[in-house]
Amino acid sequence: MDPGFDPDVQRRAIINRLKRAHGQLAGVIAMMEEGRHCRDVVTQLAAVSKALDRAGFKLVSSSMRGCLNGSDNGNLTPDEIEELFLRLT
Incomplete structure (x- = not known):
C-alpha cells in the first residue's frame, strides 16, 4: 500500500499535463499559420507528442x-491496465 497515493492529485496532475500539451499544440498551429520553418514546427510538434505520451503513461x-x-481505478483489471499501457507503446 502507498499511503501517499491520492487519485485526485494524480488526476489533476494529468489534466495539467494535457493543458500544457494543448497550449503547445496551439503554438504549433500558429507556427504553421505563420509559415514558420519546417524545422521549428517539427521541433515543437515533437514536444507536443512527448507531452501527450507522458500524460498517457502517467494515466x-x-x-x-x-x-x-485497492483504490477505485474504474474497475480495471490488471489485464486491461496492461492493454492500455501497450496501446501507448
Missing part, C-alpha cells in the same frame, strides 16, 4: 498504483 501508471492500493 496508466496512476491506474496501476490505484489497483495495487
Whole structure:
C-alpha cells in the first residue's frame, strides 16, 4: 500500500499535463499559420507528442498504483491496465 497515493492529485496532475500539451499544440498551429520553418514546427510538434505520451503513461501508471492500493481505478483489471499501457507503446 502507498499511503501517499491520492487519485485526485494524480488526476489533476494529468489534466495539467494535457493543458500544457494543448497550449503547445496551439503554438504549433500558429507556427504553421505563420509559415514558420519546417524545422521549428517539427521541433515543437515533437514536444507536443512527448507531452501527450507522458500524460498517457502517467494515466496508466496512476491506474496501476490505484489497483495495487485497492483504490477505485474504474474497475480495471490488471489485464486491461496492461492493454492500455501497450496501446501507448
